[in-house]
Amino acid sequence: MFTTFAKMLPERQQLVVARWRFQKVREDFYRETRLDIAAKGLRNTETLFDRLETYEKRSRTRGKLEWRVFSSIRETMQRGESFSLAIKPFIPGDEYALLDIADESSRQDSVVRGFELAEMAAKAKRVLSSTTSVQMAYPALLLVYMYAYCMLFGGVIFPQVLDVRPLDQWPDLGRFLYHVDTFCYEYWWLTLTAIIGLVLAYFSSLKRWSGPLRDKFDRMPLLWRNRRDLRAALLIVSLAGLFDSNLTLRAALDRLLKTADPWLRWHLKIMDRRLTARSDEPMRALDTGIFSVTIVDTITDAAGRDQFEAAIKSLGRESLDRVVEAVKRNARMTHFMLLGFAAALFLTLGIGSYVVTGAVNLTSGNPAASSY
Incomplete structure (x- = not known):
């Protein structure tokens, strides 16, 4: 019922509700994305796009507003921004700092480690x-x-x-x-x-x-x-x-x-x-x-x-x-x-x-x- 009411709101207010809902699933998102990056052996950006598209389609199919968050992150990355900057509006500042530090690290496993720490x-x-x-x-x-x-x-x-x-x-x-x-x-x-x-x-x-x-x-x-x-x-x-x-x-x-x-x-x-x-x-x-x-x-x-x-x-x-x-x-x-x-x-x-x-x-x- 709450989701149905939220869908009647303007797009900006829907994104606010979606951000609040994303807070409850971000731990799972970090874990699944980390496992994907560690297992697929693809470039980090490709794996992130794949994971974001998967979550976006799944949320759309189930009528959950979280799809707006995943869509916003993906669109920001397509404009050339880093993942940490794209997800920054939707997560606490300290988690953003961990992901941003991982982006700047020279270690090969830094991105996986960043998601693990987040x-x-x-x-x-x-x-x-x-x-x-x-x-x-x-x-x-x-x-x-x-x-x-x-x-x-x-x-x-x-x-x-x-x-x-x-x-x-x-x-x-x-x-x-x-x-x-x-x-x-x-x-x-x-x-x-x-x-x-x-x-x-x-x-x-x-x-x-x-x-x-x-x-x-x-x-x-x-x-x-x-x-x-x-x-x-x-x-x-x-x-x-x-x-x-x-x-x-x-x-x-x-x-x-x-x-x-x-x-x-x-x-x-x-x-x-x-x-x-x-x-x-x-x-x-x-x-x-x-x-x-x-x-x-x-x-x-x-x-x-x-x-x-x-x-x-x-x-x-x-x-x-x-x-x-x-x-x-x-x-x-x-x-x-x-x-x-x-x-x-x-x-x-x-x-x-x-x-x-x-x-x-x-x-x-x-x-x-x-x-x-």
């Missing part, structure tokens, strides 16, 4: 997204239940209790909970707006918020840390690919600055300044807070053995798999922290309101009121 990055993001959803689900449900409880007391129960005992005769905790629950009932729209604003601010901050304060949040066991670990792994993978192309660390940082978002650009500029001040201490330059302590120790030890680039290349081959496991571990910690916070609020506001109601009714000397 596939791994897409998988890591999928795991991060699903893990974050799971860790947020139960605490969010508990908070929604608590808010409904507050609205029930603020809009129905507390007004009836006021008929039995005036507010100035309530205990201090009771008056506090009365004001909180009444606010929840009367200004639910304001609370909903604030929650939506916080959610939008969080997603907006992932790429745009940078600076020392953001760095402190990245180090805490909050939602930002999982994203930082993933971006750090992608940075190591990108550096490994650039080192394979015989670039120095300075040249690699300059190359990454071209496609970096504000958050990553802040870290890269600090690295560049530190490298300018002490070019003989590459690990000091990289230690801006973007990498976990384990990765910093590994690279530092390798740099002490004059194997800095070898360590980066080694980590680049396994960092995405390791970060997926780290994200799962961190997610459990974040889940229990959020759950503890939600449970504390529920006990204070939800159960507290019930206890206060009973206490006020008992002290009023009206047994009938205790039925609330």
Whole structure:
């Protein structure tokens, strides 16, 4: 039904919907294209055209809007542009950087490796997204239940209790909970707006918020840390690919600055300044807070053995798999922290309101009121 409605939209809006749908199948596209290039032994461009045409025809036949994405990529390549530039409008910036680095690499297997890394990055993001959803689900449900409880007391129960005992005769905790629950009932729209604003601010901050304060949040066991670990792994993978192309660390940082978002650009500029001040201490330059302590120790030890680039290349081959496991571990910690916070609020506001109601009714000397 959604696809039928989307087909009624203008072509530009259809392409926007197609881009959103492509995000969910791009991991499979990377994998199948990589296998085709590795198996057919044809020139990369010919294999890419063949794969794009296959996906375009398949999507058209099945009535899926994704065919517009594959058609757009193919038409852009036919005008002489590279594959990475053609697919850039439809994929995240870090995946584009991996494919672009692969296009510029001098290694024969660079294109296959580029698709493999992009596939791994897409998988890591999928795991991060699903893990974050799971860790947020139960605490969010508990908070929604608590808010409904507050609205029930603020809009129905507390007004009836006021008929039995005036507010100035309530205990201090009771008056506090009365004001909180009444606010929840009367200004639910304001609370909903604030929650939506916080959610939008969080997603907006992932790429745009940078600076020392953001760095402190990245180090805490909050939602930002999982994203930082993933971006750090992608940075190591990108550096490994650039080192394979015989670039120095300075040249690699300059190359990454071209496609970096504000958050990553802040870290890269600090690295560049530190490298300018002490070019003989590459690990000091990289230690801006973007990498976990384990990765910093590994690279530092390798740099002490004059194997800095070898360590980066080694980590680049396994960092995405390791970060997926780290994200799962961190997610459990974040889940229990959020759950503890939600449970504390529920006990204070939800159960507290019930206890206060009973206490006020008992002290009023009206047994009938205790039925609330």
